[in-house]
Amino acid sequence: MYSSLKKFGWSNIFFQQLSFDEICAEETLERIFRITAIHRNRVEAMGAHGESSIICTAEFQPVSQHLAVGDWVMAEPANEHHRLQRIFEPKNRVRRVSNGLPQVIAANLDYLWIVTSANDEFNVKRLERYLALAYEFDITPVVILTKTDICDDIAHFLGQLDGLGAENVHPLSVNTPGSLDVLSAYMNEGSTIALMGSSGVGKSTLINTLFHTALATREIREEDAHGKHTTTHRELFFCDNGAAIIDTPGMRELQLYDAEQGIERVFHSIVELSTQCRYNDCTHADGPGCAIQAAIAEQRISQAHFDNYRKLLKEEASQTRRAEGAHVVKQYYRDYFKKVHSGNKDQW
Ligand SMILES: Nc1nc2c(ncn2[C@@H]2O[C@H](COP(=O)(O)OP(=O)(O)OP(=O)(O)O)[C@@H](O)[C@H]2O)c(=O)[nH]1
Ligand SMILES: [Mg+2]
Ligand SMILES: [Zn+2]
Known part of the structure; x- marks a missing residue:
């Protein structure tokens, strides 16, 4: 019965959090959702019967401090929407410090794709921060070096990546056919992948190329868009082969918490x-x-x-x-x- 949720990342650790009565009740399946986007007073979510808006009452406000994209929740029907009842204990919850306060970035991740580009943006110290974040929350880190098509000295970057000791490192370019094939190893049904990295490294472009989506990307010349973030919200979507993908806005600085x-x-x-x-x-x-x-x-x-x-x-x-x-x-x-x-x- 719950197998219809598996493709959205549902697993035993959430099932175990249901009470006996809940497991027996027919309506339970219709009340389980995975959060795909967070707004001020409500969230968007995916359930067995498709997408729904979930209203969050005062006890869950401010929403962004209680919930993150990727969370699993129970919600009861309320008019044409749903109302949040409870949040399932997550497998992990990635946090950082933003403006002096802890901020949840995403929940229930399997892979963190740490995206960096083969140009001036590249910075080993920054990558070490992202790796620490992944290890801390028990998420498999995957380092992706983009824009290799416009780089003369890839060896220079690969040499520095070697020193990081990361197991999964993939240099690639969206303009080089075949270079993205290695990534399919991570895109299994039910697994959740979040892309993180500085603004402009090519996170949304990579997602669009892999999944034929149409996320907004920076179209004008890089110099003109300096410091401007193209992606402004974290959002989760499910791709055809069953993986859940989370695009995030570029981070200027990752402060660990x-x-x-x-x-x-x-x-x-x-x-x-x-x-x-x-x-x-x-x-x-x-x-x-x-x-x-x-x-x-x-x-x-x-x-x-x-x-x-x-x-x-x-x-x-x-x-x-x-x-x-x-x-x-x-x-x-x-x-x-x-x-x-x-x-x-x-x-x-
Ligand atoms: N040459 C080349 N350009 C790329 C590649 N990947 C991305 N780009 C370009 O890099 C620019 C930035 O790409 P985005 O996908 O918007 O970057 P982002 O990481 O999503 O940025 P934010 O949403 O601001 O965090 C765009 O102009 C892309 O066309 C690549 O592999 N090669
Ligand atoms: Mg983007
Ligand atoms: Zn010593």
């Missing part, structure tokens, strides 16, 4: 080296017997790699602290105003 384990995995060689330092409390600065400094001196790891590790850890810790602080303050005011509000009601 609560991603220490992801960072340690990206920089695992440094973490391993640190266990070989002579002193347990080694600061890895210039002390004697520091295995990291020795490795840098022997050029086994680069100073830049080590610097980025420190920078990310430090930034992550302070962002997480700040975001949690801001969250607490916001919650305080929300509770406070609620109290004031309910007081008013009693009085009047």
